[in-house]
Amino acid sequence: MRRPTPQKVVIEFDGGVKTESSFDTLPAPLQLELLRQPFASSPSPAPEQEKFLLLEWDDGWKEVIEVDSTCKGLNRYAVISRPEDVGRLSLHREDGYPELIEIGRKPLGLSRIAFLIDTVDTVQPSVERSVREGKKTDHFYKLTKGGDARSEQIEAFKKAAAAEGIDLKQLRSQDPAELRNHYEKIRRRMGIRAGQRQQDVWDFMAYLAKYAG
Amino acid sequence: MKCMEVKWCGFDFGQCIMEPGGLRNPRLFGEIYKELGRPELIPDKIRKYRILKEKYGSYGGIKETHRDEIYSFVLDSDPEAIELFSQKEQELLDLGDGLVDALDYLQAQDIELQVVSEMKKTLGPVGTDIVSRFLKGKGLVKYFKELVTPQGKINLETNVVDPRYKGHTKEDGTIYDVLAQELRERGIEPHEAAMVGDKPQTDIDPAHERGFKTVKYTGFVDLGPSKADVVIESFGELKAILRRKA
Numbered sequence: 001m002r003r004p005t006p007q008k009v010v011i012e013f014d015g016g017v018k019t020e021s022s023f024d025t026l027p028a029p030l031q032l033e034l035l036r037q038p039f040a041s042s043p044s045p046a047p048e049q050e051k052f053l054l055l056e057w058d059d060g061w062k063e064v065i066e067v068d069s070t071c072k073g074l075n076r077y078a079v080i081s082r083p084e085d086v087g088r089l090s091l092h093r094e095d096g097y098p099e100l101i102e103i104g105r106k107p108l109g110l111s112r113i114a115f116l117i118d119t120v121d122t123v124q125p126s127v128e129r130s131v132r133e134g135k136k137t138d139h140f141y142k143l144t145k146g147g148d149a150r151s152e153q154i155e156a157f158k159k160a161a162a163a164e165g166i167d168l169k170q171l172r173s174q175d176p177a178e179l180r181n182h183y184e185k186i187r188r189r190m191g192i193r194a195g196q197r198q199q200d201v202w203d204f205m206a207y208l209a210k211y212a213g
Numbered sequence: 214m215k216c217m218e219v220k221w222c223g224f225d226f227g228q229c230i231m232e233p234g235g236l237r238n239p240r241l242f243g244e245i246y247k248e249l250g251r252p253e254l255i256p257d258k259i260r261k262y263r264i265l266k267e268k269y270g271s272y273g274g275i276k277e278t279h280r281d282e283i284y285s286f287v288l289d290s291d292p293e294a295i296e297l298f299s300q301k302e303q304e305l306l307d308l309g310d311g312l313v314d315a316l317d318y319l320q321a322q323d324i325e326l327q328v329v330s331e332m333k334k335t336l337g338p339v340g341t342d343i344v345s346r347f348l349k350g351k352g353l354v355k356y357f358k359e360l361v362t363p364q365g366k367i368n369l370e371t372n373v374v375d376p377r378y379k380g381h382t383k384e385d386g387t388i389y390d391v392l393a394q395e396l397r398e399r400g401i402e403p404h405e406a407a408m409v410g411d412k413p414q415t416d417i418d419p420a421h422e423r424g425f426k427t428v429k430y431t432g433f434v435d436l437g438p439s440k441a442d443v444v445i446e447s448f449g450e451l452k453a454i455l456r457r458k459a
Contacts, residue, residue, distance in 0.1 A: 027257030075267060090267035097286070098267040100260065133434045134234030 003044050003069075009034065032196070041199035043176065047206035048118065053089070053101065054149050054204075055195065056112040063195035064204045065101060067115075070094040074115050077125045079107040079139040089113065101195075108139065114149035116207070122149040150211075153190075157208040160189035168213050183209075215443055217426045218458035220401045222319060223361065223392070225410030226330040226344050228433045230353070232307040238262055241305060245297045261287045303346055308353075310432050311449030316356040322457040325401075329361045329392070329408065331383045331415060345369060361392060386419030393423055405458050409451070413439030428454065 006023040013019075023031065034040055044050050044066075053065045075090040075098050087103025087110060103110060114122040123143035130139045161168055164185045171182060183205035187193075194201035224230050242258040262272075265282060269275045275283060288294040319326060330344050344362070348354055348369060360367045363382045366375035377395065381387040393403045403424035410416020411430050417439040421427045428451070429441035443454055 027254060029256040029260055088263065088267065090264075096268070097264050100264050100267055131434060133228070134232055136234070 003046075003050075004042070006031075006035070006040070036197035038198065041197060043180075043199065043206060044203045047203045048210040050203055050207060052116045052200070052204050052207065053091075053195075054112075054114040054116060054153065054192075055089075055103070055110060056114075056149075057106055058109045058111045059106070060191065061105070062190075062192045063105070064192055064201050065195040066200040066203055067091060067101070068093065068099055071099050071115070074113065074121055074123060074143060077110070077113065077141040077143060079103075079141070080136055081108075081139065082136040091115065112147065112149065113143070116150050116153075120148060120150035121145070122147045153192075154208055154212050156190050157186060157205070157212045160186045161212070163189055168209065171209050172213070179206075215454065217407060217442065217455055219324060219405050219407045219426060219455055220458050221325045221327070221396055221406040222455060223327050223329040223406070223408045223420075223425075224357075225408075225412065225416045225430075226328055226332075226347075228411050229409065229416070229430050230309050230312055230328065231344075231347055232309050232433050234433065235305045235307045236302065237305075241298075241301055244301050245294055248297060249291075249293060258287055303343060303350060306347055308351060309430070309448050311447040315448035315451040316353070318452045319455060320356055322455070324455065324457055326356050327359050327361055328357045329383065329388065329410075329416075332362045332364060361388065363388065383415035383419065386422065389420050389423045389425065393425075407455060409445075412436055413441075417441045 008020050008022050009026065010018060010020040026034070049069075051067050051069060051071050053067055055063045055065070070093045071091040072094060073092045075092050077087065077089045079085055079087045085107045087107030089101040089103055090098040091101070093099050108127075110125055112122065112124055114120055122145065124146050125141040125143055127139050128142040130137055158168070161171075161182075164182070166182050166186065171179060174182065180202055183202045187201050187205055192201060192204070227233075238259045239255075242262065243252075243255050246252055246255045246258060262283070265275050265279070265286060266272055269279055283298065284290055284295050288298060316326065328344065328348065332342060332344060344360060345367065348357055348360070354369045358369060360369055361378055363378065363380060364374070365379045366377065368374075378388060378391050381391050383389070389408075392406075396403065396406055404426065407426040407428055408416060408420040409428040409430055410420075411434060413429070413436055417427045417429050421440040421442070427439075427441045427443075429439050429444045430446075430448070431444060432446050432448070445451065445454070
């Protein structure tokens with residue numbers, strides 16, 4: 001079963017005026033912004049089929065981002081310093097135009113990136129060369145394969161659930177509100193946050209639950 | 214610092230006399246789509262342009278060989294947006310640090326000045342290309358009357374093209390062979406000529422190998438080791454390095 005696709009956006013004004021627009025015709029950043037809102041979020045019906053990015057920093061901070069189902073793998077990582085730093089992480093996509101994720105939190109401190117599907121691609125970014133151009137500097141990273149973030153997170157999930165006294169078997173039969181409550185406790189215990197929208201991290205918990213069981 | 218006596222001085226264009234630092238995406242696409250009356254599209258256009266950069270590696274790479282994709286993927290093949298893109302792209306380019314001051318000095322020294330450009334990213338008919346438009350738009354034609362390119366040497370006041378340079382490039386160095394020959398015919402030996410540029414492979418090394426004095430400019434970007442006689446960070450330093458040979 002695939003995640004439902006948004007079809008249209010309806011805005012109701014006072015006085016009974018109503019306008020609507022096809023979701024596809026909205027600019028991509030607005031689509032993302034709308035889908036980030038809690039009212040538009042719903043759990044994935046098949047989290048084990050979703051694709052995730054797990055980002056880890058040198059200070060132990062971890063974030064997860066659910067990415068588009070057409071993403072195929074990591075493309076490259078670079079940081080632009082102007083002097084503010086912005087990280088640009090891109091992933092290969094089926095249509096040839098990469099998925100672009102902007103990293104605002106300590107882009108130069110990103111220590112590990114994992115692309116998780118039913119397998120995992122775990123890499124460690126390290127600065128390969130830095131090129132100054134006028135007032136900005138581009139830091140280009142090489143991505144060196146290393147570790148297995150998926151297995152580590154599945155184990156961490158099991159430990160966090162046990163520490164919270166949550167039975168993995170019971171997770172399957174709980175109602176959505178109770179399940180979310182448990183996932184929230186586990187993700188806090190694991191120290192994982194959502195990078196863009198909270199539903200991503202709950203879907204990621206559901207993904208881990210499927211494989212942890 | 215080493216002082217060099219010359220009668221002629223050539224300047225590279227991109228990332229040298231022209232600095233693209235002002236060409237920031239929020240401003241470029243902000244101005245285009247505000248002028249078009251569709252400011253709500255700005256974030257989406259910036260994002261699409263950045264996606265193209267991820268696809269091809271650099272904005273230079275996109276402009277050099279995939280410019281049509283800027284028009285189709287980012288600008289939705291909207292002719293008005295395409296026209297504005299070319300116009301704004303031009304307007305937002307800056308002059309290198311200390312350039313005008315240095316050009317005033319060199320001209321006062323009676324040193325002949327020319328731009329020597331590969332024109333790879335400068336599509337368009339001669340005279341309306343990005344280099345010519347930049348030089349005219351920034352009022353630099355009073356310093357540079359001629360533009361030496363693989364399309365020929367272009368007189369910027371008359372648009373007359375000297376075909377001797379056609380097909381000769383900086384990268385293979387042959388443009389400097391033609392230049393050396395032409396300068397000799399006018400009584401200037403290569404060692405009495407200086408080439409200023411940022412790229413070792415096209416501006417410095419091939420010119421140096423043909424006897425030109427060479428000045429590497431690192432004010433915008435430092436592209437690594439070269440055979441340059443002198444390295445400068447600001448064009449203002451040229452005043453201490455170059456003077457007219459008697």
